[in-house]
Every structure is written in structure tokens, then in C-alpha cells.
Amino acid sequence: MKKDMLTGFIAIVVMTVFLGIVYPLAVTGISQVVFPSRADGSQVKVDGEVVGSSLIGQSFSRPVIGKNGKPVLDEEGEEVLAPDPAYFQPRPSGTGYSADVTYFANVGPNSAEGREEVREALATYVALEKPYDHSLTKDRVPVDAVTHSASGVDPHISEANARIQAHRIAAVRKLPLSQVEDLIAANTDGRSLGLLGEPGVNVLMLNIALDEEAPLK
Amino acid sequence: MAQGWLQIAVFLVVLIALIKPVGIYMARVFTNQRVFLTPVVGPIERLAYRALRVRPDAEGQDWKSYARSVIVFSLFSWLALYLILRTQGIQPFNPQGFHSGPWDLSFNTASSFVTNTNWQYYGGETTLTYFTQMAGLTVQNFVSAAVGIAVVVALIRGIVARSGRQLGNFWQDLVRILLYILVPISIIGALFLVSQGVIQNLGDYSVIHTLTGGTQILGQGPVASQEVIKELGTNGGGFFNVNSAYPFENPSGLTNFFELLLILIIPASLTYTYGRLVGNQRQGWAIFSAMFVLFMAGVAVVYFAEQHGTPAQHLAGLHTHAFDGSTGGNLEGKEQRFGIAGSSLWTAVTTVTSCGAVNAAFESLTGLGAAVPFANLGFSEVIFGGVGTGLYSMLLYVLLAVFIGGLMVGRTPEYLGKKIGAREIKLVSLGVLVTPLAVLLSSALASATELGKRSIYAGINPQGFSETLYAYLSQANNNGSALAGYTGFIQSNPPGNVGAYGISFADLLGGVVMVGARFLPILFVLAVAGALAGKKVSPAGLGTMRTDNPTFVVLLVGIVILVGALTFFPALLLGPVVQSLTTRLF
Numbered sequence: 089m090k091k092d093m094l095t096g097f098i099a100i101v102v103m104t105v106f107l108g109i110v111y112p113l114a115v116t117g118i119s120q121v122v123f124p125s126r127a128d129g130s131q132v133k134v135d136g137e138v139v140g141s142s143l144i145g146q147s148f149s150r151p152v153i154g155k156n157g158k159p160v161l162d163e164e165g166e167e168v169l170a171p172d173p174a175y176f177q178p179r180p181s182g183t184g185y186s187a188d189v190t191y192f193a194n195v196g197p198n199s200a201e202g203r204e205e206v207r208e209a210l211a212t213y214v215a216l217e218k219p220y221d222h223s224l225t226k227d228r229v230p231v232d233a234v235t236h237s238a239s240g241v242d243p244h245i246s247e248a249n250a251r252i253q254a255h256r257i258a259a260v261r262k263l264p265l266s267q268v269e270d271l272i273a274a275n276t277d278g279r280s281l282g283l284l285g286e287p288g289v290n291v292l293m294l295n296i297a298l299d300e301e302a303p304l305k
Numbered sequence: 306m307a308q309g310w311l312q313i314a315v316f317l318v319v320l321i322a323l324i325k326p327v328g329i330y331m332a333r334v335f336t337n338q339r340v341f342l343t344p345v346v347g348p349i350e351r352l353a354y355r356a357l358r359v360r361p362d363a364e365g366q367d368w369k370s371y372a373r374s375v376i377v378f379s380l381f382s383w384l385a386l387y388l389i390l391r392t393q394g395i396q397p398f399n400p401q402g403f404h405s406g407p408w409d410l411s412f413n414t415a416s417s418f419v420t421n422t423n424w425q426y427y428g429g430e431t432t433l434t435y436f437t438q439m440a441g442l443t444v445q446n447f448v449s450a451a452v453g454i455a456v457v458v459a460l461i462r463g464i465v466a467r468s469g470r471q472l473g474n475f476w477q478d479l480v481r482i483l484l485y486i487l488v489p490i491s492i493i494g495a496l497f498l499v500s501q502g503v504i505q506n507l508g509d510y511s512v513i514h515t516l517t518g519g520t521q522i523l524g525q526g527p528v529a530s531q532e533v534i535k536e537l538g539t540n541g542g543g544f545f546n547v548n549s550a551y552p553f554e555n556p557s558g559l560t561n562f563f564e565l566l567l568i569l570i571i572p573a574s575l576t577y578t579y580g581r582l583v584g585n586q587r588q589g590w591a592i593f594s595a596m597f598v599l600f601m602a603g604v605a606v607v608y609f610a611e612q613h614g615t616p617a618q619h620l621a622g623l624h625t626h627a628f629d630g631s632t633g634g635n636l637e638g639k640e641q642r643f644g645i646a647g648s649s650l651w652t653a654v655t656t657v658t659s660c661g662a663v664n665a666a667f668e669s670l671t672g673l674g675a676a677v678p679f680a681n682l683g684f685s686e687v688i689f690g691g692v693g694t695g696l697y698s699m700l701l702y703v704l705l706a707v708f709i710g711g712l713m714v715g716r717t718p719e720y721l722g723k724k725i726g727a728r729e730i731k732l733v734s735l736g737v738l739v740t741p742l743a744v745l746l747s748s749a750l751a752s753a754t755e756l757g758k759r760s761i762y763a764g765i766n767p768q769g770f771s772e773t774l775y776a777y778l779s780q781a782n783n784n785g786s787a788l789a790g791y792t793g794f795i796q797s798n799p800p801g802n803v804g805a806y807g808i809s810f811a812d813l814l815g816g817v818v819m820v821g822a823r824f825l826p827i828l829f830v831l832a833v834a835g836a837l838a839g840k841k842v843s844p845a846g847l848g849t850m851r852t853d854n855p856t857f858v859v860l861l862v863g864i865v866i867l868v869g870a871l872t873f874f875p876a877l878l879l880g881p882v883v884q885s886l887t888t889r890l891f
Contacts, residue, residue, distance in 0.1 A: 119496065192668060192669070244640075
């Protein structure tokens with residue numbers, strides 16, 4: 089028993105040092121040398137400034153400005169945000185696209201609240217896109233556009249979702265629709281190895297490409 | 306769905322192709338033979354024995370001695386982890402300045418990681434220092450997995466022993482499993498994950514100014530080195546709160562595939578190792594087949610269910626059919642890049658094994674889809690199961706099946722030439738029943754008390770009951786996945802854990818359940834190993850019931866289903882079954 093205690097004590101100390109310090113630091117060291125950009129979170133720069141990570145979705149909304157020239161606040165004193173029509177919009181997030189406090193939206197399958205959220209998201213989506221895509225009806229809205237992602241920062245939207253939003257972008261940015269569609273295709277991450285996962289349009293990368301192609305004044 | 310099934314088929318083909326080489330390799334490691342890594346690892350191994358003061362070949366252990374070493378080592382592991390969790394304020398690698406966790410939450414977390422459960426009441430990126438993640442959690446990811454494998458190796462030695470009572474040396478098994486299996490795969494796997502976008506750094510969280518003038522803070526950390534062993538060791542505790550749904554843990558379809566493979570490779574290959582060690586490969590394939598049948602049933606059900614959307618979505622007027630450019634289905638709480646197929650396969654894989662890492666929100670699964678994780682946990686993690694734990698739990702069921710089969714044909718039950726007597730069957734029954742018993746008692750207690758109800762998120766309704774039942778199913782089976790609304794920790798002002806506190810009832814009950822349902826079965830398993838080790842082997846005769854043919858596989862599957870269903874059916878009726886039969890909202 090005494091020998092077991094001694095061995096057990098030494099074992100956890102030695103293993104903490106090697107598996108808990110040496111191993112992760114060694115992997116960090118190698119990663120920082122061989123894959124520095126990936127290891128630091130695939131950060132993307134525009135004009136030398138980091139604007140996000142290509143793997144992490146972000147909000148493309150802006151504060152609503154009231155008649156008095158100040159941002160409109162809701163009952164809780166938070167700024168009311170509205171989608172910026174000049175940008176492709178990401179999937180709904182249950183966390184405000186937080187990348188340092190993550191949690192699931194936890195909407196249950198039989199949740200009455202969940203039904204209201206989907207109903208509202210559908211109405212908002214159709215209201216935003218229908219002026220530009222007249223044939224849009226509720227039954228053409230792809231599921232990714234009105235459901236919370238798991239991470240809250242899903243970087244992708246579906247191709248169908250992007251194709252609907254393309255009409256709005258083309259109108260607002262005064263670009264031919266075909267050019268917007270080409271940009272979508274260029275910023276679509278296909279299935280890995282052509283087989284694994286689902287294709288998705290990377291919203292941040294697409295919006296950066298849009299800004300380059302047709303800068304906002 | 307055809308494309309989705311193709312992905313699932315490719316996954317299965319790759320997995321099955323790897324089972325033989327990995328199985329053979331592990332068999333050589335467990336029997337102290339030379340492997341291709343020996344020239345590199347051998348010197349480190351000898352150094353480790355010197356440091357631990359063990360002379361492995363001279364010190365075989367009987368079951369009591371082996372069990373004592375397991376318990377002593379796990380006790381020190383628990384103390385070390387608890388100490389680390391409670392001293393965060395003075396640690397290096399703490400760029401966010403996190404404080405120590407509350408005592409009750411730390412009790413739960415320490416119990417969780419030492420038992421290979423990785424149930425998480427805390428949020429990683431908002432409460433834990435990089436030091437805790439590395440020196441506390443990553444270490445337990447490795448060693449709790451190694452302990453599980455060591456126990457099954459000891460059981461196998463007991464089954465095949467021709468004489469004596471020795472089950473090998475725990476410390477030697479621990480060292481060899483770490484050095485020859487878990488660490489090498491982790492180093493290579495971690496670097497591969499980084500190459501695909503999983504982060505690995507020690508930097509501050511980066512503050513970013515977004516294109517529309519907002520700010521976003523990117524959580525950072527040494528993620529890949531933990532991610533890989535979290536899957537490989539069927540641990541499952543995410544670096545980030547949303548686990549493998551988070552792009553920095555699991556950025557693409559390829560990493561999703563790779564991580565799924567990591568989760569299943571050891572539990573699946575151990576069946577081959579088993580066949581090799583008992584000298585009859587068909588015995589291993591029989592066990593594999595039983596596991597595979599149950600696994601595929603789960604995959605099919607959850608994929609079918611999730612492709613159909615939820616009552617809440619349908620009533621809101623959303624069309625959940627798939628069409629060109631859209632996955633369709635229930636994408637609530639799922640990521641676009643994994644889609645319905647990748648999320649469904651993961652849901653089945655992570656709950657048949659005791660991994661519990663998730664790439665989608667379980668709370669948002671359809672009623673029928675959620676029934677699969679419930680069922681997989683209800684079968685006590687014997688469908689592949691955790692590394693080591695899955696096979697030893699399944700072997701208890703095999704002995705049970707042999708016993709019941711023996712009763713049916715009226716002969717003395719025997720397995721691989723060893724007679725199964727009253728003592729063995731008593732131990733097997735205890736080993737099989739202790740986990741379900743822990744689940745039912747604890748979830749009943751939590752459902753019936755006001756203290757228990759404080760943890761519920763969805764309210765007092767079927768979903769709320771599902772949360773509670775699942776929480777204790779998951780903790781007792783050392784799985785760790787959750788219907789994540791259920792909580793044992795209130796973080797009032799995230800990020801940072803100032804003013805945060807645990808819910809003592811949930812933390813303590815869960816911690817006790819995890820420890821009890823991990824170590825009691827281990828003791829029973831080792832006792833069975835000890836009992837079998839001393840038995841003489843009699844040659845198989847005409848009347849011997851075969852345990853390597855399809856008939857036995859059917860019997861085994863039947864018994865697993867029977868025990869699970871009889872135990873949990875009443876409880877399941879109140880939660881997921883009600884939810885999948887109704888379109889009512891609440």
C-alpha cells in the first residue's frame with residue numbers, strides 16, 4: 089500500500105509535467121513554426137487591419153439610428169441592431185456572434201418559444217429579401233437562414249441562402265447579378281475532398297471580396 | 306440523403322479497414338512485445354519505470370493488488386486536478402485573469418475528468434486558465450483513458466490465464482498504453498488538426514474590429530493538443546463550451562471525419578485485439594458484430610429523424626425539405642459545414658462510445674433523434690463504449706449471455722473453456738446493474754426535489770424531465786454529453802468567474818454518481834478477472850455453446866436490449882417518447 093502511494097504520487101507528478109506541460113508546449117512550438125496563421129486562428133486582414141477569422145462567423149448588422157441621430161435602445165438599454173443590406177447576412181446566432189463566451193441556443197423541438205423565434209426569423213428574412221427577389225416565398229427559405237447555428241458563430245450559410253441574398257446585394261451594390269453569383273462561387277467552401285461535410289458559403293470572406301469588387305462609399 | 310449515406314459508408318469502410326492493423330498493434334503493446342516504435346520509445350519507457358520505482362516484469366499483480374493501484378492512482382489524480390482547479394489565481398498561462406472555481410463545481414469537474422466522463426458544468430473559455438486546461442484537464446484526458454484500457458487488458462489476461470492469479474502490472478500497462486498508443490497518435494493528430502485550422506497558442510484573446518464597425522473577441526488557447534486526446538480517449542470535454550461544434554475545435558468536414566475516427570478507433574479495434582489475445586479472431590468479430598448492429602440502428606434512426614425537422618419548426622411555417630443548395634432538416638443547433646448527416650453520425654458515435662463530445666446541440670435534437678442518445682446511454686455504453694470501458698462492460702454482458710444461454714440449453718455455462726460459476730455471475734450482475742441503478746436513483750432524486758429542479762432550463766415539462774434524466778444517464782455512464790440547458794453552475798457576469806457559483810446539489814450528486822459508476826464496475830470487473838484467472842481450461846466439447854457465431858451475436862444483442870429496455874423504458878416514456886409522439890408545444 090505504501091509503495092502504491094509513493095508510485096501513485098510520483099506518477100501523477102511526472103505525468104502532469106510531461107503530458108500537461110511538455111506535450112502541449114511542444115505541440116504549440118511546432119504549430120507556431122509550421123502553421124503560424126492557422127495556430128493563431130486563421131485571422132484575416134483588410135488593409136493591414138485584422139477584421140476577423142475566416143473560421144468564425146461575425147455580425148453584419150449595424151445599430152439603428154433614430155430621428156435624434158442617436159442609436160435606438162431597447163427596453164434593456166441595448167442598442168437595436170438591423171442587418172446591413174450591403175452585406176451578406178450570416179445564420180442567426182443565439183449568442184450575438186460571441187467568440188469568447190460560447191453556448192448553445194438550446195431551443196427544444198417542442199418549444200413554443202422556438203416556434204415564435206422561427207416564425208419571426210422567417211418574417212424578417214422574407215421582409216429583407218423579398219423587395220429584391222420578388223418570387224421569394226416562405227417555402228423557399230432554406231433552413232439555415234432561420235435556425236440558430238450550434239456554435240453561434242457558424243462561418244457559413246447554405247448556397248441556396250446565398251443565392252437568394254445575391255439579389256439584394258446586386259441591387260444595393262449596383263453590380264450585375266452574375267458577378268455576385270461568381271463571387272459566391274469563389275467563396276464557397278466545398279465538401280472536404282469533394283465528399284465530406286456540406287458545402288457552405290463563407291460569409292466573411294464573401295463580404296470582404298464584395299468590398300474589394302464594389303467598395304461602399 | 307444519398308450523399309449523406311455515402312459519407313457515412315465511407316466513414317465505416319475506413320474505420321473497419323483500420324481495425325485489424327490497430328488491433329494487432331495494441332495486442333503487441335499489451336503483451337509487452339516489440340513494436341516499430343520500440344527503438345524510440347523504449348528508452349523513455351525504461352526511464353519511466355525507474356522514476357515510478359517499479360520493476361514491471363518482476364511484479365505481477367493479483368486482482369486486489371491491481372485494483373488497489375488503480376484506485377490509488379485515480380485518487381492522486383483527483384487530488385491533483387482539484388488542487389489545480391482551486392488555485393487558478395496563482396497560475397501561469399492565465400492571460401484572461403480567471404479566478405478559481407467554486408468548491409462544489411470543482412468537485413464535480415475533478416470527478417468528471419478523473420472518471421473519463423468529462424461532464425462539464427463550467428464553460429471552458431470563460432472560466433479556465435490555459436494552465437488548468439493543459440496540466441489539469443489534458444493530463445486526465447490521457448490518464449483516465451489509459452486506466453480504462455488497462456482494466457480491460459487485465460480482464461482479458463484473467464480470461465486467457467492458464468494458471469496462477471496474476472493479471473499483469475498496472476503501472477506497466479499505464480506507461481505502455483500512454484507511451485505506445487495515446488501519446489504518439491495525439492502528437493501527430495494534434496499537428497494535423499492545427500494544419501486544418503484548429504488553434505494552438507498561448508496568446509491573449511484577440512479583440513477584432515469587424516467590417517460593420519462592431520467588435521468581436523476571439524477566444525484563444527492550446528486547443529489542438531487537447532482536442533485530439535479528447536476524442537481519442539473518448540473523453541469529450543470541450544476546450545470551448547460548445548465543444549466540437551466550435552470552428553476552432555472542428556473547422557471542416559475533414560476534421561469532423563478525422564475526429565469521429567479518433568473517437569471510434571480504439572474502442573472498435575479493441576475487439577480485434579481481444580480476438581487475437583484469446584487466440585480466436587472470431588470471438589472478437591462476434592463482439593464487434595453485436596456492437597455494430599446496435600450502432601447502425603442508432604445512426605439510421607437519428608439521421609432519419611433529424612432530416613425531418615421539428616414540430617416547432619413546422620408549426621412556424623418553415624419547410625424543412627432538402628433542395629438544391631440546402632440541407633433541409635432540423636438545422637437548429639447544427640453547423641452548416643457538417644449538415645444533417647455529419648451531425649447525426651457524430652450524435653450516434655459520441656453516445657455509443659463514452660466520448661460525449663458534441664458537434665451539435667443535443668437539446669435541439671428532434672424527439673426521435675434524441676431518443677438515440679438516450680437509448681445508447683441506456684445500454685450502459687457497451688456499443689463500442691469508452692476506451693477499455695466499453696469492451697469490459699460488453700464482456701460482462703457476454704458472460705451474462707453465456708449464463709442465460711447455458712440455462713436455456715441446460716448445461717453448465719462456460720466461456721472460452723472456463724466454467725462460469727455462481728461467484729462470477731454474482732459479480733457480473735453487480736457490474737451490469739450498478740450503473741443503471743445509479744442513473745435511476747439519482748435522476749429520481751433530482752426530479753423529485755426542489756434543489757434538483759433548479760438545474761432545469763426548459764421548465765417543468767417533458768423536455769425538462771429529459772434534461773434531468775439525460776444529465777444523470779450521461780454522468781453515470783461516464784459519457785459527458787448533455788441536453789445542455791441543464792446546469793450546475795451559475796455564471797452571472799460572463800466572461801470571468803467573479804460572482805459565479807455552483808449549484809451544490811447538482812454538482813455533488815453528479816460527482817458522486819460519476820465516481821461510483823466508474824470505480825464500482827471497475828472493481829467488479831477486476832474481481833471477475835481474478836476469479837477467472839485461477840480457473841482451469843477445459844477443452845470445448847460437443848455440448849459447449851459457441852460464442853463466436855451469429856446465433857450468439859443475436860443472443861448478446863437481445864440481452865443488451867432487454868436489460869436496457871427493462872431498466873429505462875418507464876423513464877423514457879416520460880421524456881423523449883412523449884416528445885416524439887406529440888406535435889404539442891410547451
